[in-house]
Structures are given as structure tokens and as C-alpha cells.
Amino acid sequence: MYPEFEEFFSPRQLMYRAGASAEVGRVLREWGVTPGRVFVVADQVVEELGGLEALKRGLTEQGHEYEVFAHIAGEPNDDIVERATAAARAFAPQAIVGVGGGSALDSAKLVNYLTVSGQQLSELVGAIPSLPGFLPMALVPTTVGTGSEATRVAMFSVQGMKRAVVCRQFLPVVAALDPDLVANLPGPVVAATALDALAHAIESMQSTNRNAFTMLVGGEAARIIFARLRAAALDGDAAAKGDLLYAAYLGGLALNAGVVLGHSLSYVVASRQGLSHGSGCALALPYTMAYNSAVEPELNRKIAELVTGDPDADLEQLSQEIATLTGEVALPTSMAATGLDPARIPELVAEVIESFPRPNNPVEITTERLTRLLEHMHTGDVAAAWAAMREEGA
Ligand SMILES: NC(=O)c1ccc[n+]([C@@H]2O[C@H](COP(=O)([O-])OP(=O)(O)OC[C@H]3O[C@@H](n4cnc5c(N)ncnc54)[C@H](O)[C@@H]3O)[C@@H](O)[C@H]2O)c1
Ligand SMILES: [Fe+2]
Incomplete structure (x- = not known):
């Protein structure tokens, strides 16, 4: 059962x-x-x-x-x-x-x-x-x-x-x-909004409130967006935009499980740097995946498989590919690129913990761990973020 x-x-x-x-x-x-x-x-x-x-x-x-x-x-x-x-x-x-x-x-x-x-x-x-x-x-x-x-x-x-x-x-x-x-939706709006939907899909799969249904719709939403975003945002392909419309709906259903750390990070960065909600979500997503990777390895493997269709896929590699995709559609992939002063990292960490807590995040959000993560999100180094999160453990 x-x-x-x-x-x-x-x-x-x-x-x-x-x-x-x-x-x-x-x-x-x-x-x-x-x-x-x-x-x-x-x-x-x-x-x-x-x-x-x-x-x-x-x-x-x-x-x-x-x-x-x-x-x-x-x-x-x-x-x-x-x-x-x-x-x-x-x-x-x-x-x-x-x-x-x-x-x-x-x-x-x-x-x-x-x-x-x-x-x-x-x-x-x-x-x-x-x-x-x-x-x-x-x-x-x-x-x-x-x-x-x-x-x-x-x-x-x-x-x-x-x-x-x-x-x-x-x-x-x-x-x-x-x-x-959505056939004539401008490329930049396609990119930012579809990456918001990708964040809904993937964050919901890391949520402790996930269930069989949210995994099903979250996995399918992420798979479609990952496969179709370039065509929709860069080539203006109307059929691909229609696919993303469907995927965004699935991503909305996945929100039954709730989003996790990435959306909190998006709020605090986007509000300071004047980014769209989707840009903030896209920037935070690979780092959220790293932060939350200290859970049962089977879940990480399953998420990577659902999104890529490859049973041998790896979540770290997927997070790198998401960062690459974000850069290709001309959205920022580091906090530095948004002009954020790294001296503000402690303030961001405090605001996430106080104002946007996530009881459904699978790994406890602590000042120490989040500070280390944001140091790497500032420079845009996904691999270093993964290494640091592994070193810290859960
Ligand atoms: N209710 C929820 O579950 C939920 C979930 C996530 C986010 N949100 C909220 O949704 C809001 C963001 O929504 P959004 O990302 O869709 O952005 P939006 O609704 O603000 O629209 C973004 C821009 O696209 C333009 N636009 C919309 N449709 C267009 C079209 N067909 N052609 C050309 N331009 C078009 C709008 O005029 C606007 O300038 C935020 O307030 C966010 O907090 C709600
Ligand atoms: Fe969102």
C-alpha cells in the first residue's frame, strides 16, 4: 500500500x-x-x-x-x-x-x-x-x-x-x-515564471509534507520544464510555451506539499535586489537542493530520476544543470551578479529564520549551515555549496 x-x-x-x-x-x-x-x-x-x-x-x-x-x-x-x-x-x-x-x-x-x-x-x-x-x-x-x-x-x-x-x-x-x-508571452517572462514553477516542483518533492500525489505531479512538472524551457524562452516556440502552461499547473498542484527553503531565500533576496519572484527562486534552487541533500539518498536519487528520466541521474549534477539553464535564459546565477553586498548575508539568514521559517524543510534551517550555503550562493559556486553541505552533515 x-x-x-x-x-x-x-x-x-x-x-x-x-x-x-x-x-x-x-x-x-x-x-x-x-x-x-x-x-x-x-x-x-x-x-x-x-x-x-x-x-x-x-x-x-x-x-x-x-x-x-x-x-x-x-x-x-x-x-x-x-x-x-x-x-x-x-x-x-x-x-x-x-x-x-x-x-x-x-x-x-x-x-x-x-x-x-x-x-x-x-x-x-x-x-x-x-x-x-x-x-x-x-x-x-x-x-x-x-x-x-x-x-x-x-x-x-x-x-x-x-x-x-x-x-x-x-x-x-x-x-x-x-x-x-501564452503564445506571445515574452521570453524573459517565460524564463522567470517557468523557473518559479520548476522551484515549486522540486522544492515540493523535498518537502516533508510530500505524498504520492505531490511526487507524481511535481516530478512531471519538473520534467516538462527542464525539457522545454529553452525552446519556449529562447526560440519563442509557442507549443513549448503551451507545455509550460500545463507544467505550471502541475507545479501548482505540487504546492499541496508546500515549498521549502528556496522560496524563503527568494523572498529575502528578491525584495532587496528588485528581482522578480521567479528570478529569486531560480537563483536559490540549486543551493536549496544542496542544503536539503542530507536526507535519505533514495529520495535524492528518485527526484533526479523523475526530472531527467535517467535512473542513474544524480541530484548534484541536476542542480548544476539547473544553474546552467538559469544562466542560459539570462537570469542571475549568483547573489554577486544581483549586486548584493556579501556583508548582508547575516541579515538575510536572520530574516529567513525569523520571518519565513519552513517547518516542512527536510533539514533544519540553522544560522551556521545557512550562512555557509549563502557564502557559496554569493559567488555562484554550486559544487562548493554541495561540498560544504556534505562536510556539515545534516
Ligand atoms: N497563489 C499562489 O499559489 C502563488 C504561488 C506562487 C507565487 N504567487 C504570487 O504570484 C505573483 C507572481 O505571478 P507571476 O509570476 O505570474 O507574475 P505577474 O502576474 O506579476 O505577471 C508578470 C508580468 O507579466 C505580464 N503578463 C502576464 N501575462 C502576460 C501575457 N500573456 N503576455 C504578456 N505579458 C503578460 C504582467 O503584466 C506582468 O508585468 C507574486 O505575487 C507571487 O507572490 C502566488
Ligand atoms: Fe513561487
Whole structure:
């Protein structure tokens, strides 16, 4: 028998096909949303590029009225979410649709919650309770990264401080993955967001909360991204971008196990150096793999095999290849390359431990071990990081 597990959450319906966004109005009706008012929370750039047209057409064909709030530009904060919520309350919708990257999808989740609860964004902290009357929701991703359409999480900032809230109602009725919407996604956005998804996939496999299901989806997500990122980011291959859209969804499902040290490192480095979330995750990933390698060797071997398909693959070699891939898609592979002063390493270590602890990290996060790791992450020397972590033991 497989090891038992308590829970695995996912959207009720997944659609993955070209033109899926045009079907959202129909699918919402099939899930019991009678023709009525639909509030759309969307990314500003996606709207400007015409990415909402198929969705709007499909809503109208199904007899829905809609109002579009397409002002999401970057990570949601109290200002934008309160504005969107005020518009939603005035419109009194029966359903909410989010369209965009993680920022727009998380905004849609938050607008839904606040519209129903009557609260303000700053009141939301940590695990928040399910609400009677939460509106049916469809989420349509247009980046290939967060997998937010498959998660219980919403991230935002309040007065500059990053926060995550968790609610199982944030899982949508339908996640509509439409490869047409990512066909023209610019190479740098493809690179950063897909490497965020790769970090979700691999970190979740190192999480102590992993289970048979999260290993399955995490391994497959990582395998696809590893195989297809170059074609998508460097050659502009639209089919490869569509593959990454699917992989990012799988990576979102893998987040049922939670991410580990790498995401904490990404937060503290990215916030100081003005990097995107995905750039920070990509930089930290090979080092996270090294830090967490002091677990049962069979797990390391299994992760390497799932990602590469090679039963003899080795996790250290895989982490080197991920660093190489990150450099090839023109993202930083050392903290030095981001301009970070090494004198700030103690401050980074303290912030990871105090503000972004990871009880599910398989190896305890200590000041000494993390400091040694970051010295090597500063110079971008993956091999030295592995050697140092081996020397330290678990
Ligand atoms: N909810 C979750 O489970 C979860 C998980 C990880 C990260 N996040 C959060 O998600 C956010 C990051 O999301 P993201 O990486 O998708 O970035 P994003 O949503 O901020 O979008 C990145 C950029 O790409 C642009 N863009 C989006 N789609 C486009 C398209 N089709 N064509 C051209 N440009 C397009 C946007 O306008 C923006 O400038 C962060 O706030 C992060 O904290 C959430
Ligand atoms: Fe992430």
C-alpha cells in the first residue's frame, strides 16, 4: 500500500486546450451559475493585448453580463485590491473570473473573499476560514509560473510587507489553461515564471509534507520544464510555451506539499535586489537542493530520476544543470551578479529564520549551515555549496 495521506486539493475542473478561455461562460453555467453578472479581475497588459476578447465573447454568448477590472499590474497590494473589491461590491456579481499571472489570479481570489466577508485586506492573515456564499470562480492563467489557479494560496503585500493567506475556497470551480494566451508571452517572462514553477516542483518533492500525489505531479512538472524551457524562452516556440502552461499547473498542484527553503531565500533576496519572484527562486534552487541533500539518498536519487528520466541521474549534477539553464535564459546565477553586498548575508539568514521559517524543510534551517550555503550562493559556486553541505552533515 502507498503511504496514507490526509488531503490533496485541486480545482473541480481542468480545461487545457486552445480557446479554453472562450468556454469559461459555458462551463460556469454547467456548474450552476445561471446567466447573470460576472466580475472579471484581469492583468492590465493582458487586457491591452486583447487577451480578454475570447472570454468576453463566450460570456456574452451564454447570457452573462460582465464588468472588467483590468488594472492589476504586479503583486497585489491593499490599494489595488480595495479598489477592485469596491467595484465588485457595487456590481454584485454571481461569479468571479481571474485572468492573468499569479498577481491577477491572487487578486481575484482576494476580491471574492472580501466581497463576501465585508472585511478589508489588512484583516486577512494566515489560514482564513471558508465563507458561506463564496462565489463560484474561474481562473485563467496567462503566465507559466505560479500555478495559482491550482492552489489554496493568495499572496499580496500590505504596507510593503509580503503576506500569504490560505483558504480551500480559493480553488476555482474551473481552471482554464488556454495556450493561445501564452503564445506571445515574452521570453524573459517565460524564463522567470517557468523557473518559479520548476522551484515549486522540486522544492515540493523535498518537502516533508510530500505524498504520492505531490511526487507524481511535481516530478512531471519538473520534467516538462527542464525539457522545454529553452525552446519556449529562447526560440519563442509557442507549443513549448503551451507545455509550460500545463507544467505550471502541475507545479501548482505540487504546492499541496508546500515549498521549502528556496522560496524563503527568494523572498529575502528578491525584495532587496528588485528581482522578480521567479528570478529569486531560480537563483536559490540549486543551493536549496544542496542544503536539503542530507536526507535519505533514495529520495535524492528518485527526484533526479523523475526530472531527467535517467535512473542513474544524480541530484548534484541536476542542480548544476539547473544553474546552467538559469544562466542560459539570462537570469542571475549568483547573489554577486544581483549586486548584493556579501556583508548582508547575516541579515538575510536572520530574516529567513525569523520571518519565513519552513517547518516542512527536510533539514533544519540553522544560522551556521545557512550562512555557509549563502557564502557559496554569493559567488555562484554550486559544487562548493554541495561540498560544504556534505562536510556539515545534516
Ligand atoms: N497563489 C499562489 O499559489 C502563488 C504561488 C506562487 C507565487 N504567487 C504570487 O504570484 C505573483 C507572481 O505571478 P507571476 O509570476 O505570474 O507574475 P505577474 O502576474 O506579476 O505577471 C508578470 C508580468 O507579466 C505580464 N503578463 C502576464 N501575462 C502576460 C501575457 N500573456 N503576455 C504578456 N505579458 C503578460 C504582467 O503584466 C506582468 O508585468 C507574486 O505575487 C507571487 O507572490 C502566488
Ligand atoms: Fe513561487
